[in-house]
Amino acid sequence: PLNPILMSHRKFERPRHGNLGFLPRRRCAQHRGRIRTFPADDSKQACHLTGFMGYKAGMTHIVRDVERPGSKLHKKEVVEAVSIVEVPPMVVVGLTGYVKTPRGLRCLHTVWAEHLSEQFKRRFYKNWRASHKRAFCKFSKAYSTEEGKKSRAQQIEDLKKNCCAIRVVAHTQIRKLKLHRKKADVMEIQVNGGSISDKLDFAQGLFEKEVSVTTIFKEAEFLDVCAVTTGHGFEGVTHRWGTTRLPRKTHKGLRKVACIGAWHPARVAYSVPRAGQDGFHHRTEVNKKIYKIGEAMAKSAGNAQMTADLTPKHITPMGGFVNYGIVKNEYLMIKGGVPGPKKRPLALRRTLHTEISRRAAEPVNLKFIDTSSKLGAGRFQTPEEKRKFLGPSKRSVLAKAD
Secondary structure, eight states: OOOTTTOSSOSSOOOOSSOGGGOOOOOOSOSSOOOOOOOOOOTTSOOEEOEEEEEEEEEEEEEEEOOOTTSTTTTOEEEEEEEEEEOOOEEEEEEEEEEEETTEEEEEEEEEOSOOOHHHHGGGOSOTTTSOOOTTHHHHHHTTSHHHHHHHHHHHHHHHHHOSEEEEEEEOOGGGSOSSOOSOOEEEEEEESSOHHHHHHHHHHTBTOEEOGGGTOOTTOEEEEEEEOOOOOEEOHHHHHOOOOOOTTOTTOSSSOSOOOOSSSOSOOTTSOOOEEOSOOEEEEEEEEEEEEEOOTTTOTTTTOOTTOSSOOOSSOTTOBTTTBOOOSOEEEEESOOSSOTTOEEEEEEOSSOOOSTTTTOOOEEEEEOOSOTTTTOOOSSHHHHHHHHOOOHHHHHHHHO
16 A cells, blocks of 8 residues: 555656666766776685676577576576677786775886887877887886886885785787777786785786686676667657656657756756766676687687587678677677677676576576578578578589689
């Protein structure tokens, strides 16, 4: 029964439209996802990295067997949507140490590697072609002078004595992707486990080396995805907040909010839905399950072949992923969707909140990965299968005749 004291003005309860926890809904400053919080450190564990970066390629669907004793779905097949994120190896180019202050963490020193790639240096220039390309020259020269070696050793000692957190600076290898970009995406990744001295040795050992996604994530684990959502520009209240449309005969339009507030206070409250920017907001989705970590195309031509497939096949669907192309590097298969459009950089983080449900402990038994064309109603999984079914094409017959 309704409480007349609490609900004197309304016959039925209705929650408000839209969540006020995500205000202000303005455009994000950058299109790359950013990790603002890293998992809690545990010095008893071995040193390890806690994040990575990938690029959204697209979506497909899989068939798997459910292993959930007691459920009606136990031992049955289910079809689920999955996202494919291409994750070429990242390169570590530096490390930075943070000290605690009353106002949060403060960077103490940053130590750079001796050799830095062009795609990393391009990130620090607006116009690379017209520049002198002198970035990081002093850091590279310091490796060959006694004074530079002493200065770097002193910085490392300062980091060992004062720092509470060590993070490596790593960049993606954008040249391995056909995204028509030359600037690498750069991010800081926190090193967890061991003492501060162990962290520094671990980080320095990674300088100028490639780091694979398999060293950070494992199959059937959970991760968090930090990304910027797809932008939709300036939108009205009905699309932006999901408010109810007014009756058909409403004067001057019906996709509006009828009353935006009382006479007094004589201003519009922040909680009232208004038109404005929709999309291109930074969002974090937690506890996304990893269904598969696929090898690069050069290592395994059949990196999407499952038990139901007769012939080897690659994860890229026929005709390529729409608006993306071919996935040639390692990839992550994540259950469900991830924020952002195709080609958007995603920051992947080890999960902050460990999932302890029975469903989280369920093993992943993939039987089939769909690789049919995503441009329409795809019928065939591989080009060979299509040729066998349709027979020789006119072009192939003419080629043989020549």
